[in-house]
Amino acid sequence: MSKNPDPKPKRTAALALAALLATGAEISPAHAQDATEAEEESEEIVVQATRSGRRVQDEPIRVEVIGREEIEEKLLMTPGNISMLVAETGGVRVQVTAPALGASNIRMQGMNGRYTSLLADGLPLYGSQASFGLLQIPPTDLGQVEVIKGAASALYGPSALGGVINLVSRRPGAEPQAEFLANITSRDGQDLTAYAATPFGGDWSGSLVGGYHRQSSQDLDSDGWIDMPAYDRWTGRSRLFWEDDGGNSLYLTAGAMTEKRTGGTLSGAILPGGQPFVQAQDTDRFDAGLVGKVAVEGIGTIQLRASGMEQRHVHRFGISIERDRHRTLFTEGALSGGSDRTPWVAGIAFQGDAYRSRTFPAFDYSYSVPAVFAQVEHRALDVLTLSGSARFDFHNRYGTHFSPRVSALYNPGKLTMRASIGRGFYAPTPFVAEIDAAGLSRLAPLSGLRAETVETASFDIGYKAGPLEANIALFGSRLHDAVRLRDTGNLSGPAVELFNLRGVTRTAGAEFLLRYRWRGFTATGSYVHIAASEPDPAGAGRRQLPVTPRNTAGMVVMWERHGRGRIGIEAYYTGPQSLEDNPYRSRSRPYVELGMLGEISFGKVSLFINAENLLNVRQTRYDPLVLPARARDGRWTVEAWGPLEGFTLNGGVRLRFGGH
Numbered sequence: 033m034s035k036n037p038d039p040k041p042k043r044t045a046a047l048a049l050a051a052l053l054a055t056g057a058e059i060s061p062a063h064a065q066d067a068t069e070a071e072e073e074s075e076e077i078v079v080q081a082t083r084s085g086r087r088v089q090d091e092p093i094r095v096e097v098i099g100r101e102e103i104e105e106k107l108l109m110t111p112g113n114i115s116m117l118v119a120e121t122g123g124v125r126v127q128v129t130a131p132a133l134g135a136s137n138i139r140m141q142g143m144n145g146r147y148t149s150l151l152a153d154g155l156p157l158y159g160s161q162a163s164f165g166l167l168q169i170p171p172t173d174l175g176q177v178e179v180i181k182g183a184a185s186a187l188y189g190p191s192a193l194g195g196v197i198n199l200v201s202r203r204p205g206a207e208p209q210a211e212f213l214a215n216i217t218s219r220d221g222q223d224l225t226a227y228a229a230t231p232f233g234g235d236w237s238g239s240l241v242g243g244y245h246r247q248s249s250q251d252l253d254s255d256g257w258i259d260m261p262a263y264d265r266w267t268g269r270s271r272l273f274w275e276d277d278g279g280n281s282l283y284l285t286a287g288a289m290t291e292k293r294t295g296g297t298l299s300g301a302i303l304p305g306g307q308p309f310v311q312a313q314d315t316d317r318f319d320a321g322l323v324g325k326v327a328v329e330g331i332g333t334i335q336l337r338a339s340g341m342e343q344r345h346v347h348r349f350g351i352s353i354e355r356d357r358h359r360t361l362f363t364e365g366a367l368s369g370g371s372d373r374t375p376w377v378a379g380i381a382f383q384g385d386a387y388r389s390r391t392f393p394a395f396d397y398s399y400s401v402p403a404v405f406a407q408v409e410h411r412a413l414d415v416l417t418l419s420g421s422a423r424f425d426f427h428n429r430y431g432t433h434f435s436p437r438v439s440a441l442y443n444p445g446k447l448t449m450r451a452s453i454g455r456g457f458y459a460p461t462p463f464v465a466e467i468d469a470a471g472l473s474r475l476a477p478l479s480g481l482r483a484e485t486v487e488t489a490s491f492d493i494g495y496k497a498g499p500l501e502a503n504i505a506l507f508g509s510r511l512h513d514a515v516r517l518r519d520t521g522n523l524s525g526p527a528v529e530l531f532n533l534r535g536v537t538r539t540a541g542a543e544f545l546l547r548y549r550w551r552g553f554t555a556t557g558s559y560v561h562i563a564a565s566e567p568d569p570a571g572a573g574r575r576q577l578p579v580t581p582r583n584t585a586g587m588v589v590m591w592e593r594h595g596r597g598r599i600g601i602e603a604y605y606t607g608p609q610s611l612e613d614n615p616y617r618s619r620s621r622p623y624v625e626l627g628m629l630g631e632i633s634f635g636k637v638s639l640f641i642n643a644e645n646l647l648n649v650r651q652t653r654y655d656p657l658v659l660p661a662r663a664r665d666g667r668w669t670v671e672a673w674g675p676l677e678g679f680t681l682n683g684g685v686r687l688r689f690g691g692h
Contacts, residue, residue, distance in 0.1 A: 080154055081178040081198040083187065083366075083377050083407060084419075092409065092419035092439035094450050094492055094505070096121060098177040100202070105590070105600070106171060108631060108640045109682070111215045111223040112245040112265070113167045114174075118197060120586065120604070121179055122543045122558040123507075127579060128672045130469035132261045132295025132311035133347070136167055137465070140181050140195035141507050142539040142564040142580050143486075144514075145465075147194030147458055149184070153201055153283065155321040155339040159360040160191040160385045168289055168315070170267060172213070172225045173241040175202040182488035182507065185435035185456030186421035189383060189403055193458040193486055201271055201285070204229035204237040209691030215684035219260060219677065221247040223684075229691075235276050242268040249294065252678055253652040256301030257669070258294075259676050261311075265291035279333065283323040291315045296350075296668075304660055309668055312348040317341065321362075332369030335379070338362060349471040349666065355390040370408075378406040387461070394477040395462050400428040417441040425457070430483040433457040448494040458484040460515045460530065467517070470666030476526035484532075486511045492543075501547040511537040516569055519664050527664040535567035537577065552592045559585045576610040579673055581620075583607035590629075597632040609673050613663060616655035620673040623649045631686075641683035650678035 077088045079095045088097050098117065106117040118138055119126040125139045137145025150158050158169070177199055184192035208230035215223040222245070229239035243266070250260035269287035296311035303309050321339030328334060339362045347354040366379025385399045405423040412418055419439040426432050437454035460481045467475055492505035513532040520529050541562035548555045564577035576582075584607060590600035609620040626647055631640040651657065651674040662668055 077176065079178055080200055081151070081180055081187070081196055083368075084375060084409060089443070089448070090417070090441070092417050092441040092450065093180060093437075093452060094490065096179040096181075098179070100175055101592075103171050103174050103177065105598070105629065107213070108215075108629060108684075108686075109627070109642045109644065111172070111213055111225055111684075112170055112221075112243070114169050114171045114177075114199070115167055117171055117177065118179070120588075120602075122545055122586070123181060123505075123541075123560050123562075124179065124197075125581075125584070127465075128676070129465035130311075132258065133293060133313045133468065135465075135468040138197060139580075141509070141541060142562040142577065143194035143509060143511070145194075146463070147192075147484075147486075149188050149192035149196045151188070151196060151198045153285070153321070153323060154198060154337060155285075155323070156191065156360050156362050156383070157285075157287065157319040157321055157339055157341055158317075159341050159343060159358050160383075168265060168267070168291060168317075169199070170223075170225055170241075170243050170245070172211075172227050172243065173202050173239060173269065173271075174199055176200045182452065182490050182509070183435070183437065183454035183456035183486055185425070185433075186405070186423045186437035186454060187407075189381065189401060189423065189425055189435075190427070190433070190457050190459050190483075191383075193456040193484065202227075202229070202239065203273060204231060204239055205691050206231060207690050210689045212687040213684060214686075215682055217247075217680055217682040219247070219250055219680050221245075221682070236272070236274050238270070238272045240268075240270050242266075249298070250677075251298055252650065252676075253657075255652075255656060255658060256298050257303075257658045258296060258298060259652060259657065261293050261295035263291055263293040265289065265293075279325065279327040281323075281325045284320075285322075286320040287318070289315070289317045303658065303662075303668060305662060307350070309350045310348055314346040315343065317343040332367050335364075335366040335368060335377075337364040347471055349473065352391075352471060352473050354392065354471050354473070357386075357388045359386045359388075360384070366405075372411075374408065374410045376406070376408040378404075380404050389472065392472045395472055395475075397429075397461065399459055401459075402426050415442060415444045417443075421454075427459055427483070430457075430459045433483065433485070446495055446497045448496070449492070450494075451489075451491045453487070453489045455485070455487050457486075460484065462530070464515065464517055464530065465671075466528075466665045466667060469669070470663075474527040474664065474666045476520060476529040478530060481515060481530060482513045482532050484511060484513050484515060499549045501545075501549075503543070503545045505543040506541075507543070508540040509538070511539075514566065517665060518569060527666075533567055533569060537564070537566040539564040539577070552594070554588075554590045554592075556588045557586070559583075578610050578612040579671055581607040581609045595633055597630070597638070599630045600628070602627045602629075606674070611671065611673060614655075614670045615660060616670065621654055623647075623674055625649055625675065636688050638686040638688070639683075640686065641681070644680045644682070645675055645678055648679040649675050651676055653678075 079088050110116045115126045123141045128136045138148040139145045180196040184196045210228040213225045225243035227241045231237040245265045247263050249258045249262035252259045267289045272284040275281040292314050294312045297308045319341040324336045326334045341360045343358040345356050361384040364381040368377035370376040381403045383401045403425045407421040409419045421437045423435045435456050439452040442449040488509040490507040494503040514537045516533050544559045546557045564580045565574045568575045585605045588602040592598035604625045607622045625645050627644045629642045657669050
């Protein structure tokens with residue numbers, strides 16, 4: 033067991049940085065004005081994910097928005113992916129399902145991560161199976177991130193059973209601008225990103241973003257198994273924008289990503305079975321999409337969305353090699369209109385998801401889902417807005433499903449109250465967390481499965497007055513026919529199979545948030561309690577939902593001075609979790625993660641340093657990650673319930689040119 037690194041040098045550097053930033057003084061009136069303007073600007077945030085185009089505070093559906101300021105903070109912490117950006121939102125948890133393969137998912141309010149839809153500007157550019165995309169998406173060119181918790185199938189169909197995360201791109205400004213970032217880590221990782229945007233004239237503008245990210249393999253507990261996989265990844269994306277004064281607009285994007293990732297045993301190492309075991313994955317992904325709006329006098333606004341994505345994999349699980357291809361095709365046409373008091377939108381949509389395996393063609397599927405949808409909002413009173421959404425999806429394999437959602441907003445002034453209920457469904461695929469980690473070789477072909485369905489409800493109260501902001505949210509869900517993995521008991525055929533769990537998986541909980549802003553100082557505290565249970569697959573009774581902590585909490589304190597730098601500290605607590613198929617323990621240990629960030633700016637150049645997990649919390653400091661024998665589903669490791677990287681220090685330089 034390794035000792036904790038001494039965090040004192042980092043604290044000393046942080047204090048020196050704070051003193052340097054504070055040199056020369058008090059907050060100037062100009063800075064106070066900047067802060068006021070920034071606060072006013074934050075109040076004018078327009079939400080895209082709900083289709084209504086309203087300000088966030090006017091939305092009957094609760095939408096949590098992560099703004100550009102917070103994105104920039106997380107960009108300095110993890111320039112290579114968005115996992116930390118979304119994980120530090122209350123009620124949202126990123127669960128690593130296959131570390132060696134880069135597979136992870138986003139759990140919303142205790143619900144399984146495969147139910148969360150990950151969108152880019154409202155388009156499924158990462159496909160309907162986002163578990164292999166989360167750790168491959170850099171945050172460089174994001175303008176904001178919108179989070180909707182609870183069943184959102186009424187808005188986005190079957191892939192949004194548990195909620196939606198919409199990544200909204202940055203819009204180019206009135207002047208050309210460019211940014212470059214170089215980052216290195218104490219775990220031998222490197223990131224290099226570049227972003228450029230410019231107006232072209234005639235209402236046209238565009239942007240380009242690209243990056244190279246690499247990591248060397250790390251065996252932190254010296255057991256021969258790679259705890260941090262090696263990878264080399266290139267990413268690139270272009271965007272083109274057009275918008276005139278009449279409300280007409282066009283957005284085009286195209287992106288590509290290629291990655292080679294290697295984990296498993298180190299060269300020369302063997303597992304308890306006496307053999308080496310390599311886990312590796314090569315990924316190539318290409319996508320393109322468009323969003324268009326045309327205002328037609330006397331009719332309304334015609335909206336068009338379309339996208340296509342293809343992702344190819346070569347997986348290696350020991351001596352088994354699996355080659356596959358995922359494709360997603362999406363189109364949507366809608367008409368919106370009405371008055372300021374009663375806006376509405378109605379349309380038709382089609383999404384096709386196809387999977388082809390060259391190694392195991394028995395798992396091939398082609399899902400075609402045409403749909404019709406409608407949404408209407410009505411401001412019944414100056415302080416009361418009602419919203420209703422409904423969608424019919426006609427799934428070619430799992431039948432017709434009706435997904436409604438009803439929401440209400442009561443806003444008498446500084447107090448805001450929202451209530452929402454909804455229903456959604458999810459079409460099963462072979463890709464549950466265990467199969468992401470072990471491959472298809474031991475899974476029986478899917479047979480007799482039913483679509484999973486859920487009802488969700490939420491109620492929240494928010495208060496905002498001056499620098500103080502508070503929110504309390506209550507939520508609950510009932511999931512029917514949850515798909516789980518079980519042992520077939522067959523010694524000569526497939527070892528495991530997917531089945532629908534009889535009974536209801538119940539989730540209930542509460543979120544608390546308190547935030548205080550004063551000039552450049554922001555302090556945010558949060559707490560989430562989740563009680564989630566499911567019928568015990570082994571027999572009668574119920575059990576706590578595995579890998580779902582009942583209690584989590586966080587505290588972030590940040591001080592920033594525009595044009596000079598920032599310094600902050602954060603702490604996150606994760607309570608015990610029930611564990612499944614883990615021979616070392618049935619419940620995880622609680623743990624606390626501490627982090628510190630400092631940035632100092634000299635005109636166009638910024639230097640930054642960030643320390644993650646100062647207490648060096650690491651799952652392998654308590655128990656082995658490797659199982660004593662290979663599991664029936666093919667996995668060689670237990671499920672990740674805590675950090676695997678331990679203490680990590682990263683730092684670098686950021687250059688910015690042009691813009692404001």
